[in-house]
Amino acid sequence: MSQTRTNGSPTGSEGKVAMFNCHVCGHNAAKSELVSEVFNLAGRRVLVEQIPALVCAHCGEAIFSRETTEQIRRLLHGAGHPVKTVPMDVFALA
Numbered sequence: 001m002s003q004t005r006t007n008g009s010p011t012g013s014e015g016k017v018a019m020f021n022c023h024v025c026g027h028n029a030a031k032s033e034l035v036s037e038v039f040n041l042a043g044r045r046v047l048v049e050q051i052p053a054l055v056c057a058h059c060g061e062a063i064f065s066r067e068t069t070e071q072i073r074r075l076l077h078g079a080g081h082p083v084k085t086v087p088m089d090v091f092a093l094a
């Protein structure tokens, strides 16, 4: 009577993004870049820098992977600490 335990996890198949489809313009060419993005955190604006994103080659829309989005959420709502505080100018068209 021996029990077989499946204790090994299949080694990394973190797929590279093979398919890209811009949800704004429908273009399918993108390059990976590090971008900055402002997030709204219950009325407080926070800036997150160095986010790995796919940037649409056509319209410049930055798309984050689900993993990255989750990482950002954990950072903002969890134990993340800002690396710095910067003043921000706000413009408005209305």
Ligand SMILES: [Zn+2]
Pocket (backbone or CB within 6 Å): 022, 023, 024, 025, 026, 027, 056, 057, 058, 059, 060, 061
């Ligand atoms: Zn696009």
